[in-house]
Amino acid sequence: MSGRLAALVALALAGCTRLPVLEPAGPFAARLRELILDFTLVSALVWIAVVLALAVAAFRRRRAAPPDPALHPDARAEHRLHLAIAAAVAATVLVLVGLNVASFATDRALSTDEGKSALTIRVTGHQWWWEVTYVHERADQTLTTANEIHIPVGQPVSLALQSADVIHSFWVPELAGKKDLIPGHPNTLVLQADRAGEYLGQCAEFCGLQHARMRLKVIAVPPSAFEAWRQRQLLPATVPETASARRGQEVFLSQPCVMCHTVRGTPAGGKVAPDLTHLASRTTLAAGTLANTRGNLAAWISDAQGVKPGAHMPSLQIAPADLHPLLDYLEQLQ
Numbered sequence: 001m002s003g004r005l006a007a008l009v010a011l012a013l014a015g016c017t018r019l020p021v022l023e024p025a026g027p028f029a030a031r032l033r034e035l036i037l038d039f040t041l042v043s044a045l046v047w048i049a050v051v052l053a054l055a056v057a058a059f060r061r062r063r064a065a066p067p068d069p070a071l072h073p074d075a076r077a078e079h080r081l082h083l084a085i086a087a088a089v090a091a092t093v094l095v096l097v098g099l100n101v102a103s104f105a106t107d108r109a110l111s112t113d114e115g116k117s118a119l120t121i122r123v124t125g126h127q128w129w130w131e132v133t134y135v136h137e138r139a140d141q142t143l144t145t146a147n148e149i150h151i152p153v154g155q156p157v158s159l160a161l162q163s164a165d166v167i168h169s170f171w172v173p174e175l176a177g178k179k180d181l182i183p184g185h186p187n188t189l190v191l192q193a194d195r196a197g198e199y200l201g202q203c204a205e206f207c208g209l210q211h212a213r214m215r216l217k218v219i220a221v222p223p224s225a226f227e228a229w230r231q232r233q234l235l236p237a238t239v240p241e242t243a244s245a246r247r248g249q250e251v252f253l254s255q256p257c258v259m260c261h262t263v264r265g266t267p268a269g270g271k272v273a274p275d276l277t278h279l280a281s282r283t284t285l286a287a288g289t290l291a292n293t294r295g296n297l298a299a300w301i302s303d304a305q306g307v308k309p310g311a312h313m314p315s316l317q318i319a320p321a322d323l324h325p326l327l328d329y330l331e332q333l334q
Ligand code: CUA
Pocket: 125, 126, 128, 167, 168, 169, 203, 204, 205, 206, 207, 208, 211, 212, 214
């Protein structure tokens, strides 16, 4: 029975992404971890003190034949009681003020670094994916991608958070705290990774049917690798070289794909779904739902509603003879 239970638990957890909440990989997350640990420690001490006081009161032996306190008030005992209550109130106020000051100081420390970041990335929440735009004063240096945010290691990066529809919440626990993306109310969040690596994130505010499959990934790389990535992403889509990929491009441009998706360098200029110019350079599909493999891409195109029910991507009826050319085309969008 316990074997079956373990198998069930393993099955239930297989679909979960573990987010390491107390394993910071940068200074902002580290500060938040300190605050969480301080709050937990102080709350635990208060809890222990209250339980001890309760236990003392409950188990203290009564004095023999106590006089009725209402008729014979003991002045000294009354005084002691008043002192104890005053001390407890003072301690409560001190603890609350202390925790508030710690929380305020952490908040200030996290927000004063906003001005120091050289890189600003605009993150727009959509049901149910993340639009990621690297803002630059020159339009030809601005680039848009989706669901994966590349950042340089060791530098604060400013995120300008906004929403295209409902409230979402950006959360990559190893790098920063949570911040809501609210329609009509831009927010900022600064994050920093001190070591290269991939950091998983998840929308942390219920935003509809596929809230759980609104994942993202921050990929921190050395600054030179980041710049190389940025330069590649700025290029328009690769021109298909094989006959099959060329046929696939025709299929793509003749399907409703172009109404929602952009592939820079082609007539496809839709703005309501992820930019596919460099689709093949990303590691996942459908906001972290599937690994970006040929088979998953085929499944996502032909049965998006089966993979992610309710998503705004329709399941497309692509003729089998057209599907492989289409995959060939999409897979060369490096
Ligand atoms: Cu977006 Cu939950």
